[in-house]
Amino acid sequence: MPTAVVLAVMRQGAGLPLLLASLTGWFILAAVDRRYPLTELCAASIGLARLWYPPIGGVGQPALVLLVVASFAMALAMMAPLLTVQMTHLWIRSLARRRPRAIVLFSLAYAAVWTAAMTLLAVASAGLAVLGIGWVASLAVAALWHATPARQASLNRCHRLPRLGAFGWLADRDCLAYGFTSGLWCVGACWALMLVPMFVANGHFLAMLAVMIFLLVERQMPSRAVRWRMPFAIYSA
């Protein structure tokens, strides 16, 4: 069934470009992984703690840059396929000549929010790893968050299609604001699950792929009443 959903998403107008953007993210991640293993970069060891706290043996600024690049790439890889509705909204509601500009402005704001969030999550995961937290504990945290009304409220707001100005700086402002708020709600909905792969030492990429597919299938469902829910039960009313 997830395969059918993924295929249905890809058949949408924005599906293929977003799939290509996602693949780009995966390639960057693979490239970073060759230079500096993601398993260390993202946690599952105290590698990142060493990065963040040079006194205990950091590897310097280049590794920090890599961390930010990897955070951006991870957001690009895993979040781009979730944005078909937003991209279609920007495309339809903008003047034809302003469409690329609208998409770039949205993407800049959205990516900035996610890159910052992923960097913080990676650092946090490193700290938690030092404390002995593993993937099972992180999955439990994700399950708890996914059961909360706050998480459902965040997910519902990922479906918002705001008014977009058509002309001038008002149009630019609206696209930036749309990207920024979409990014914030998206982080709110996805942060806990995005944290889990960081604790998976073996099969890091597979865990990321599984999380991405879950989030993609879930995002195709309409918003639901805000209440406590069985975590990960995306088909319940």
Next chain:
Amino acid sequence: MTVTRMNLWRLGNDWNPTMLWYARAVRDLQTRPITDATSWTYLAAMHGFDQELWQGYGYIDATTSLPPAEARRRDWDQCQHQSGYFLPWHRGYLAAFEAIVRASIVKQGGPATWALPYWDYDEASNPNARTLPLALTAPSLPDGTDNPLATPFRYGDAGDGTVDIDPSQIRLDALTEKAFLGSRSGGSPGFGGVPTGFSHSGGTNGMLESEPHNNVHVEVGGQQAAPPQNVGLMSMPVTAALDPVFWLHHANIDRLWEVWLKRDPQHANPTDAAWLNGPSGSGARKFVMPDVAGNPVFYTPRDMLNTQAQNLNYVYEDTSDPLGGAQPLAQRAVTLGLAAARLPAAVGGGVTQHAELVGANDATVQLGAAPVDTRVRLDRPTTARVIQSLRSLAAPGAAAREPDRVYLNLENIRSESGSGSYSVYVALPEGANPAEHPENLAGTLSLFGVRRATLADGPQAGNGLTTVFDITNIVDRLHMSQALDVEHLPVRFVPGAKTGPQQGVTVGRVSIYRQAQ
């Protein structure tokens, strides 16, 4: 045996057998508990259910035992709106209801040929067509018992319980739309709606759904003029099917589907599997109705195409064309001053081209009890493309292609109330009385379904609804009077109903789109 659905008014303004049996059957269904899938309340809840509102109207109370959660999840809150499934889902709904009502009639000794009447509010030869006959309004049946077809929660547009629909609210322009399915690209939303998944509350109204369907709902339901200013049952999807008029209104909408198919050989139902198979994808709910014994029967749009097939088995008394064969292209040719011979030769086929934004207003519009004006700023290069397309047909040796069609989009319509409507005028002359310029009427915006779409955590995520009006004829006239090449086009919202929300109705953006043909 195939039964014939008759015109409500042609049955007579009295207790004719068809309406008398309808009343007796409705009373029977109303005695059944809500846990019975063939009860009045269970069937109405399949369209939509709101526990708080239903308690307010007295259909249930705090002690009422509801059906098991599993059955409610499968059956209730199922109506398809703002969707290309609007027509086929409601056809199945009507057929199930009709069969259950007929079974009750037969059980009571009535005719096995009973069929649901349709309310043709647009019947030109009948001056009373826009009102309701005695059977739906009389307080009692001939035997002196209460009339179950008359509800106190039907307020009409004056809010006093009188139903008399304004003629401007029942325009049948949707019948001239060539494609069944449209798109959400800002252009035509199609005669039957836009492709969606399971859409209990969607985003963009299809043309028939918008006018006359939504308008009639709100005109009949209305809002009580006197305190406590209740909203009528028909004004909201979650209560609409509790009013016996609902079924006669939807029989007419279903009939108009047949009229549309018949009036032009180019009109055809969708043939793509996604529409024919219904929302059967991953995790999607299926369309389901109870049979006369209350057992669930699943169906898809594919099962709803032939009304004379065994599962439906009905025809309409009259499916003649109320527009007398009028074709929009012929009308355009007249407006644009072209000879009939210059009409494009090949159009139709149901292919909907992507649309392109031409302009938009600059802020959210707040609607209320008084008329409100806004201005759509036009993008000069895109407007020039519209003008060029309009001119191209007049050029010697021009290709046989219809010029751009133009659409007014009312985006993100939000309201806490389901009642109320607004007549929307485009390019009214300054200081003009809108009532004297019906040629500038783009359409009527009704708030049916808007309340639910406004809920932040509802299925529409608080985005509200979008309604699209075809304003090609208005734009053609502007072009011919050299008034299209302008900075702004004025748009005016005039409250339609005499009662309705005084505030809290907003239109997120008013925009204009061109769609190449």
